[in-house]
Amino acid sequence: MRALIVGLLFASAWLAAPTPIEALSVQEAILRVKPAVVLITAEVGADVTLNCGRGPTTVTPPPFRETGTGWFVDGRGFIITNAHVIDPAFRLPAWVIHELKKKAIDEACVVPQLRARGFMVGARPEVEEEIRRDAIGRALAGAKVEAQPQITVLLSNGAKLKAEVKKFSPLLLLDNAGKPLPGSGRDLALLRVPEGEYPAIGLAKREPQIGDAVHILGFPGVVLSHELLNQSATLEASVTNGAVSGIKQDQIGQDLVQTDASASHGNSGGPAIGDEATLVGVMVAVTLSASGAPVQGFNFLIPARDVANFLQGTEVKKPGDSKFNAVWAAAIELFFDGHYKASVAKLTEADKLVPNLVDVKHTLEKADRLAKNPPPQPFPWALATLGVTLASVGVYGGMWGKRWWKNRFRVVPTQVIGFIERGLNPVLLDVRTKADFETSPLRLPGSIRLAPEEADKAPLNIEPTQMIVTYCTSPEEATSERVAALLRQRGYKHVRILKGGLGGWTNARLPVEGKSALPSIGLEIYKNLSLGDIERRTFKRGEIIFKEGDDARDEAFVIHSGTVEIRRSFDGVEKVLNRIGEGEPLGEIGLFRKGPRSATAVAAEDVELLVIKDERLEWLVRNRPQLAIELLRRLSNLVVATDQERAQAPSVR
Numbered sequence: 044m045r046a047l048i049v050g051l052l053f054a055s056a057w058l059a060a061p062t063p064i065e066a067l068s069v070q071e072a073i074l075r076v077k078p079a080v081v082l083i084t085a086e087v088g089a090d091v092t093l094n095c096g097r098g099p100t101t102v103t104p105p106p107f108r109e110t111g112t113g114w115f116v117d118g119r120g121f122i123i124t125n126a127h128v129i130d131p132a133f134r135l136p137a138w139v140i141h142e143l144k145k146k147a148i149d150e151a152c153v154v155p156q157l158r159a160r161g162f163m164v165g166a167r168p169e170v171e172e173e174i175r176r177d178a179i180g181r182a183l184a185g186a187k188v189e190a191q192p193q194i195t196v197l198l199s200n201g202a203k204l205k206a207e208v209k210k211f212s213p214l215l216l217l218d219n220a221g222k223p224l225p226g227s228g229r230d231l232a233l234l235r236v237p238e239g240e241y242p243a244i245g246l247a248k249r250e251p252q253i254g255d256a257v258h259i260l261g262f263p264g265v266v267l268s269h270e271l272l273n274q275s276a277t278l279e280a281s282v283t284n285g286a287v288s289g290i291k292q293d294q295i296g297q298d299l300v301q302t303d304a305s306a307s308h309g310n311s312g313g314p315a316i317g318d319e320a321t322l323v324g325v326m327v328a329v330t331l332s333a334s335g336a337p338v339q340g341f342n343f344l345i346p347a348r349d350v351a352n353f354l355q356g357t358e359v360k361k362p363g364d365s366k367f368n369a370v371w372a373a374a375i376e377l378f379f380d381g382h383y384k385a386s387v388a389k390l391t392e393a394d395k396l397v398p399n400l401v402d403v404k405h406t407l408e409k410a411d412r413l414a415k416n417p418p419p420q421p422f423p424w425a426l427a428t429l430g431v432t433l434a435s436v437g438v439y440g441g442m443w444g445k446r447w448w449k450n451r452f453r454v455v456p457t458q459v460i461g462f463i464e465r466g467l468n469p470v471l472l473d474v475r476t477k478a479d480f481e482t483s484p485l486r487l488p489g490s491i492r493l494a495p496e497e498a499d500k501a502p503l504n505i506e507p508t509q510m511i512v513t514y515c516t517s518p519e520e521a522t523s524e525r526v527a528a529l530l531r532q533r534g535y536k537h538v539r540i541l542k543g544g545l546g547g548w549t550n551a552r553l554p555v556e557g558k559s560a561l562p563s564i565g566l567e568i569y570k571n572l573s574l575g576d577i578e579r580r581t582f583k584r585g586e587i588i589f590k591e592g593d594d595a596r597d598e599a600f601v602i603h604s605g606t607v608e609i610r611r612s613f614d615g616v617e618k619v620l621n622r623i624g625e626g627e628p629l630g631e632i633g634l635f636r637k638g639p640r641s642a643t644a645v646a647a648e649d650v651e652l653l654v655i656k657d658e659r660l661e662w663l664v665r666n667r668p669q670l671a672i673e674l675l676r677r678l679s680n681l682v683v684a685t686d687q688e689r690a691q692a693p694s695v696r
Contacts, residue, residue: 085111087139093185104150110264117365129208129234148182157174256285324344374406386410452540459471474493511530520544567667568628605646631660
């Protein structure tokens, strides 16, 4: 139950963790901002009074017209565009007045004289140009212009709104010395149309980086004037795609973002957005060739940061704020997620806020059609994956919790060494069962024996705050776990369990000691044997364990208890060569020689032997260098001892 609770907590924590916001697709990002993009027209009409030589006359020449792109930065009716787009209608520069005068001269002076001579306009260019030069000389200087400038904004629903200029920072112009002309600046203008509900585009908070995606929206002149397109081209913005290709500065140190996204005349003032559907920059300049044609791939944007600076001190406090935006974004998200019925409801709501926007109408038509005739639904792999993931998290969380609960008091041998090195001096308690304790001659250095059956009552001269480490040889440290629980009940606060017990300690190559005096070779052998699964054989006093000349049968032994006499026949007389006891190997020479027994072994008293198979002994020799050294030392001593005792050994009667 505890493990299950831990697993559920783990799964809950995983589910409660914050998830990253899913990135918008390119289509969704563009669709979010398109309704906020508008066509800007700066138009200057005029009544011009002039004298072509027959007395004053007043004409109304064709108006001067400049188009560009703008975008709502605030849903209450505030629009950003380039200053140079609206400059002709805002400041009425002298060159605009001059152009209007020339148009008036053509209409009032040139055309009537051509007709009087019987020529159509363009039929005799040389005559037409001569008449124009003469008329300009007569009428240009005295012509009076009564201008009627206006700035209009065309939304994608066809609504044409008059705009007033709220803030103006003109195009940067330099004199011959390379210094900015008075009044020139960032080429931005803030317009205001009648208050209402409008879409809006927010500003990116992250600085653009080279390689970031860029999508430029606008009304390029080549599209507006294309002979194949109808009037709808003036309602729906075009989109070109590219990336940030550089961060540059203009001649007075103002930042510009370079992009390879295509643009041309008419894109000026338009928004360039990133994949987050926020403004990266405002289209400001294209690169022209020597012939005046646009060179694509080298266009420049005013960064969003400078737009934010430009808006300081204006009524626009929250760029991108719009009631329409929230509804429109929700509708698009539902549409792209395939929830068409819900999308229809949101799209209808958006259409009521700002009626008949082209993108809203198109999307509403698609959503309504798909809601009535839904496409085949793919298998819900995401939900299936989520279900499998949750189940896996629960299972693995439960397993992890169970493992943690089991091991929360366990320590590995290296941790015990760390306790000792830090001066904690843990008390090592040997809590092996009686059978295990009596079977193995080894123990941890300095350990104290505590019989597990007496753990709840045996007196211990240990402080309650002292660290205690229990060890045993039971599977999964079961005995140590039981004793540790009893000790904690008795008030000992810091009781730990040695993971792996005595075997784990010896496998870590840490020192052990014998409960009684063991030869060094015996100590090494016991350290590397698992006594629980090893074969044991017992012999009564006087019984022959093996005889000289017997087949070794791929077996050697370790004397676990008792004493064994090693005897050998010399010229028909059997002599005692040696007496060996607890912890010493027996019969290993036959295995190493791959031959018969070289001597007879007889139990000098009751004996218990541990059987070591040939493959096990070979593995120990190959993988336990210290044991191999002890065996070599023993064999060397046996050779010397045999030579010395051969003649001195008493005969057996």
